[in-house]
Amino acid sequence: MKQSVAARGAFIHKIAQMDDTTSHAPEAVFQRFTLLSVQGVPLFRPIAEAWEPVVDFKAKPDDIVIATYPKAGTTWTQEIVDCILNGGDVEKTKRAPTHIRSPFLEICEVPPMPSGVDLLENTPSPRLVKTHLPYQLMPKSFWEQKCKIIYVARNAKDSLVSYYFFELMNRAQPEPGTWEQYLEKFMKGELAWGSWFDHVIGWWNAKDKHKILYLFFEDMKEDPKREIRKVMKFLGKELSEEVLEKICQHTTFEAMKDNSMANYSSVPDGLFDHSISSFMRKGAVGDWMNYFTVSQNKMFDEEYDKKMIATDLKFRCSI
Ligand code: PPS
16 A cells, blocks of 8 residues: 555654664663575575565556665765755755665664664655665566666775674674685675675676766775766756865765764664774775785785686776
């Protein structure tokens, strides 16, 4: 049964309030999820166990999807697209935190937040959908409805470092183990949402079959204005240079780190422990150099070359 616009508005308001009121209350520490495979891709166990609503998700033609392997610049791109959709009115982007403005499609219910599918079904169009799903697990309706999808990829070494610190601070993610163990799991594709290699290559190979804009984190760092222009063009939105400049300023790393509606500070402390590592950690290209030993880097490069041999997809690990 369809809900009225007013009912949907009330639902979103309730979720936003729940989020506000729970943010600094003393809370239970979350239990870390274990992983369960869906078609060979490890996902949080409750996502895999309630997979049907995700597969059956009904996309709408004006849904805009931001797809990434974790830690590739999802939140940054969500903020940019929300700014563009609001014609550069940055005050409007402060209406709610990122995870409510742009729900996470496949995420299971993590109290007090409902599942991504439930939240999306109660979100007014045009909906801005976040997903970490690899190409082959995307619900078919996104292709049937010919939705626009922005895929953002980040070089493997910085993705790995960022994901490691995120797993330390996010108590829903599986236990990361030591840095050494984590590096091994990354190479084997044993982390939540699977192999970075399969993910970036899968979406790369699909980009000409659908309406997919494939972006790189490193390009966004190098020249954010140029990359935001690409997104505007892809979405068919024309905005003045002045508005573009405003969006650039609003979406710098520093501005987003200070923005409580974009920095995940409203997520309960028992879930995201910002005292371990900030969600907005460094936002840099090349931070991996501070963590890889010489021998780890050698091993990584050798494995990397083997796994990437058959693709023309190229990354920059420094700019
Ligand atoms: S998630 O959890 O997968 O949705 O995380 P995601 O948003 O994809 O990635 C988080 C990393 O992106 C960095 N970030 C930014 N970098 C530059 N500029 C801006 N505006 C920006 N916003 C977020 C964030 O700091 C994480 O990277 P690291 O390397 O950990 O700092």
